[in-house]
Amino acid sequence: MREVELIIIGGGPAGITAATEAAHIGASVALIDENQHLGGKIFGATGNRIPGSASDKVEKKLRRQILKDFDRVGDKITVYLNTEVWDIVDQSMVLLYAKEGSGGHVKRIKGKKLIISVGAFEKAIPFPGWTRPGVFSVGGLNTLAKKGIVPGEKFLLAGAGPLQLVLADHLIHAGAKLSAIVNAVSLRDIAVSALQLFASIDSLRFRSGVEYLWHIKRHKVPIYSSYIISKVYGSNEVEKAEIVRVDRLWNPIRGAEKEIKVDTVAYGFGLIPCTELTRLCGCKHFYDERLGYWRVELNEKMETTVPGIFAAGDGLTIKGYSAAIEEGRVAAIEACTQLERVNRREADRLLRSSLRKLKRFKRFGRIMDTISSPRSGIFNILTDDTIVCRCEDVTARDVIFAVADGARDVNDIKRRTRLGMGHCQGRICGQVINELMWKLTGIRKQREIFTPSIPAKPVPFEWLAGE
Amino acid sequence: MDSGDKFEIEVDGKTILARKGQTIAEALLANGLRALRTTRKQAPRGVYCGMGICYECRMIVNGIPNVRTCMTMATPACKVTTQDDSRITLEK
Numbered sequence: 001m002r003e004v005e006l007i008i009i010g011g012g013p014a015g016i017t018a019a020t021e022a023a024h025i026g027a028s029v030a031l032i033d034e035n036q037h038l039g040g041k042i043f044g045a046t047g048n049r050i051p052g053s054a055s056d057k058v059e060k061k062l063r064r065q066i067l068k069d070f071d072r073v074g075d076k077i078t079v080y081l082n083t084e085v086w087d088i089v090d091q092s093m094v095l096l097y098a099k100e101g102s103g104g105h106v107k108r109i110k111g112k113k114l115i116i117s118v119g120a121f122e123k124a125i126p127f128p129g130w131t132r133p134g135v136f137s138v139g140g141l142n143t144l145a146k147k148g149i150v151p152g153e154k155f156l157l158a159g160a161g162p163l164q165l166v167l168a169d170h171l172i173h174a175g176a177k178l179s180a181i182v183n184a185v186s187l188r189d190i191a192v193s194a195l196q197l198f199a200s201i202d203s204l205r206f207r208s209g210v211e212y213l214w215h216i217k218r219h220k221v222p223i224y225s226s227y228i229i230s231k232v233y234g235s236n237e238v239e240k241a242e243i244v245r246v247d248r249l250w251n252p253i254r255g256a257e258k259e260i261k262v263d264t265v266a267y268g269f270g271l272i273p274c275t276e277l278t279r280l281c282g283c284k285h286f287y288d289e290r291l292g293y294w295r296v297e298l299n300e301k302m303e304t305t306v307p308g309i310f311a312a313g314d315g316l317t318i319k320g321y322s323a324a325i326e327e328g329r330v331a332a333i334e335a336c337t338q339l340e341r342v343n344r345r346e347a348d349r350l351l352r353s354s355l356r357k358l359k360r361f362k363r364f365g366r367i368m369d370t371i372s373s374p375r376s377g378i379f380n381i382l383t384d385d386t387i388v389c390r391c392e393d394v395t396a397r398d399v400i401f402a403v404a405d406g407a408r409d410v411n412d413i414k415r416r417t418r419l420g421m422g423h424c425q426g427r428i429c430g431q432v433i434n435e436l437m438w439k440l441t442g443i444r445k446q447r448e449i450f451t452p453s454i455p456a457k458p459v460p461f462e463w464l465a466g467e
Numbered sequence: 468m469d470s471g472d473k474f475e476i477e478v479d480g481k482t483i484l485a486r487k488g489q490t491i492a493e494a495l496l497a498n499g500l501r502a503l504r505t506t507r508k509q510a511p512r513g514v515y516c517g518m519g520i521c522y523e524c525r526m527i528v529n530g531i532p533n534v535r536t537c538m539t540m541a542t543p544a545c546k547v548t549t550q551d552d553s554r555i556t557l558e559k
Binding site for chain 1: 488489493496497499501502503506507508510511512513514515517518519520521522525531533534537538539540
């Protein structure tokens with residue numbers, strides 16, 4: 001077992017900045033990440049092969065700066081790469097699993113303070129055929145496109161949210177043929193949010209948005225607003241897609257279907273925070289109706305309701321890397337204050353600029369989340385055969401039977417159907433199980449969430465032996 | 468591109484070219500291989516989230532099953548096999 005003052009889980013923009021700040025102040029730090037490199041999804045990608053937009057360039061510059069600052073104090077930080085956290089006990093003991101081939105052997109680290117900065121993943125609503133190879137999340141395909149990898153011939157982009165435009169831009173640069181962009185949000189709502197963005201004077205993002213739209217228009221990619229993807233066909237992989245027009249609540253309009261011949265689909269509704277670890281620690285969470293996801297409760301110094309456990313980055317609310325950096329910094333300074341590495345007065349001085357910047361970032365996140373958040377009508381595209389839980393092949397029909405058998409809460413459905421018990425631990429299906437249950441029972445009860453379970457990530461028995 | 472950053476990996480007994488800095492999943496997709504696994508119900512699956520959350524891209528890598536290929540870098544001479552979940556009885 002190792003002991004340090006501060007443990008940071010997640011080495012993206014927030015985690016890297018937090019580690020740098022804490023090491024700079026003088027605390028002993030352990031930084032854990034499940035990837036083979038630091039940087040997370042945004043700053044970790046290497047080998048990009050396409051020319052970027054204005055915001056790509058800003059991103060690149062920031063990435064370089066952050067990693068440089070980190071390297072300067074890096075010798076004071078123990079980095080555990082390729083390592084997953086599968087449990088956290090007594091608020092400060094982190095149980096690790098060093099993946100095969102990583103060479104790691106440390107099984108637990110004890111810390112005095114903990115920062116959880118594990119980022120976000122993509123929101124998805126099941127639709128018929130969505131498990132076929134060739135259907136990707138928007139973010140997943142974006143990572144590929146940035147590297148110049150085009151895994152198909154004809155692409156269809158569906159869902160909602162700004163990431164769709166980013167992906168379209170990157171795919172065109174990578175040489176892909178875009179058959180259509182299908183956006184659930186109406187043109188009117190897009191226009192309103194564009195104005196809001198403009199009003200929030202986030203000129204970089206606004207400029208990038210215009211740049212993307214211009215690029216898409218120049219390549220004459222058809223855009224379908226107020227449409228959702230309702231089906232993909234194919235013997236094995238994707239061969240064809242069906243889209244359908246929706247009303248304001250995203251109810252599919254019968255007779256307004258349209259078939260498009262494509263072999264690759266990108267699908268997503270923006271990002272949602274990863275909350276498994278903060279939930280596992282017993283931190284208080286609440287469901288934000290407006291943003292459409294569960295989030296951890298925090299004070300302004302990024303501390304959760306469990307003293308000594310902090311959270312930072314897109315694992316809280318989706319605001320992007322610039323905000324994540326400031327949040328990581330705030331969490332680290334506050335943790336160091338509690339560790340008595342820095343006095344209150346000095347800490348307040350250090351915190352001032354970050355806290356001010358954070359106020360501004362909040363606005364951007366709110367606008368973006370609000371337009372991409374799925375509306376209730378979309379659940380009407382599910383058929384009985386639609387797979388809801390990808391890991392365990394649980395269909396909507398299985399859930400219907402469970403409800404008919406008397407299942408009345410999400411954990412009960414989990415026990416009866418195995419939904420949410422597979423490798424991903426309910427991260428994907430857990431997003432929709434409430435809506436599905438409400439639809440089946442006709443009763444809209446209070447939203448529930450799967451009880452956090454261990455291991456938070458699958459761990460082989462051999463590793464646990466001797467624990 | 469310069470050939471110096473390319474190397475061979477083995478996929479189901481066949482050889483494909485991967486590029487330095489690519490994950491196994493990326494190398495497979497760059498070579499047009501999208502179905503990476505079959506579920507217990509024999510349905511094909513491939514990369515979905517691309518960031519280690521969904522576990523759909525699991526394959527057998529150098530004899531170890533259930534390796535997320537989107538999180539694992541391709542290395543020279545690595546051996547990758549399509550995973551059939553119905554034949555993996557014990558989680559290893």
